[in-house]
Amino acid sequence: METQTFKNLSSRPRTNNPNRIVVHHTGGTDKYPLADTSHHTAKIIEKWHLSKPGWIGIGYHYVIHKDGTVWKGRPEHVHGAHAKARNNESIGICLSGNFDLTLPTKEQEDALRTLMLDIKSRYTIEDIEPHRATANKTCYGNNLSEDWARNLVAEEVNILLKDATLYQVVIRLMQLLPK
Numbered sequence: 814m815e816t817q818t819f820k821n822l823s824s825r826p827r828t829n830n831p832n833r834i835v836v837h838h839t840g841g842t843d844k845y846p847l848a849d850t851s852h853h854t855a856k857i858i859e860k861w862h863l864s865k866p867g868w869i870g871i872g873y874h875y876v877i878h879k880d881g882t883v884w885k886g887r888p889e890h891v892h893g894a895h896a897k898a899r900n901n902e903s904i905g906i907c908l909s910g911n912f913d914l915t916l917p918t919k920e921q922e923d924a925l926r927t928l929m930l931d932i933k934s935r936y937t938i939e940d941i942e943p944h945r946a947t948a949n950k951t952c953y954g955n956n957l958s959e960d961w962a963r964n965l966v967a968e969e970v971n972i973l974l975k976d977a978t979l980y981q982v983v984i985r986l987m988q989l990l991p992k
């Protein structure tokens with residue numbers, strides 16, 4: 814699924830050189846930090862971000878809804894507006910929900926894992942981090958550990974080593990290695 818931002822910005826020149834993935838939650842509101850934002854969709858976030866002066870579209874590159882649907886926000890080659898310290902060197906992914914309060918759904922975890930493996934197959938990704946690693950926020954939520962997103966990808970490798978045939982492991986590892 815594609816946002817209007819994705820269509821509007823697709824022909825822009827490259828202003829993003831990703832070497833990491835930054836993961837977010839939609840979180841609470843300024844007034845109510847523990848507000849449940851599970852219903853926030855890419856379109857709602859896009860509308861909100863476009864209402865900010867000077868913003869050219871939704872700030873994230875991807876949004877993952879509770880049902881695991883992945884929406885494309887900014888094209889990957891365009892800088893994000895999601896983590897001040899990382900906007901020109903990262904892919905920003907936001908999951909709907911307030912993980913100070915709840916947890917991601919299984920569908921969201923599966924979609925995030927698949928998306929991160931895909932991104933890792935296309936860039937040299939040095940790290941996967943929560944937004945809070947570079948900001949004074951709880952984002953992606955206090956219910957999730959520093960390693961939660963990182964481990965989703967690491968788990969994939971462990972599962973493979975346990976269950977897959979040698980052929981499958983080699984193919985998958987080749988996809989995981991930076992090109």
Ligand SMILES: [Zn+2]
Nearest residue numbers: 837838944952
């Ligand atoms: Zn964030």
